[in-house]
Amino acid sequence: MRYRVDLKKIMSDCETNYYRLKKLMSGLEDGGRVEVALPGERGGAITIDVVERTPYTSLVEIRQSSTVLPRWVPEARLCVRLYHDARLAEVVNYAGMRNPRPRYLYPNVGMFQPDEKAQWNTFLSDWLMLAIGHGFAAVAPCEFAG
Secondary structure, three states: OOOOOOHHHHHHHHHHHHHHHHHHOOOOOOOEEEEEEOOOOOOOEEEEEEEEEOOOEEEEEEEEEOOOOOOOOOOEEEEEEEEOOOOEEEEEEEOOEEOOOOOOOOOOOOOOOOOHHHHHHHHHHHHHHHHHHHOEEEEEEEOOOO
16 A cells, blocks of 8 residues: 555644744744753753754754763754744754655665655654653753854
8 A cells, every 4th residue: 555645644743843842942042952851861861952043944953862872873863944934843854864755665775664754753743742741951041152
């Protein structure tokens, strides 16, 4: 069966992710950084950096770091574009890959899942729920030095 893009779910995820990010980033209008520590010995922290700010959009980089993971395990990192006029947040870069297609034929050269783009946004949703539900402020927001 061929994958069909569920635009309603994707838009719902993007809208929900926007409000979750805004909740975590309160006070970061023009730039800055927020760190959210995760509980447990393996939790580490989620860091949100405002990379770019324009009148209608912002680009943020979200990373999860942990001191207990082996060096060969890459740090989870993604870039999210926030569209302030539409109140949407969309993952635009994950693991070095930019702007995925809404749908891929499978199998393909990159071995991307048919719904790769939707999975990125669902992953962001899960990540933000974890940070909001179980995290705590590691560092107060600071000025953007860039």
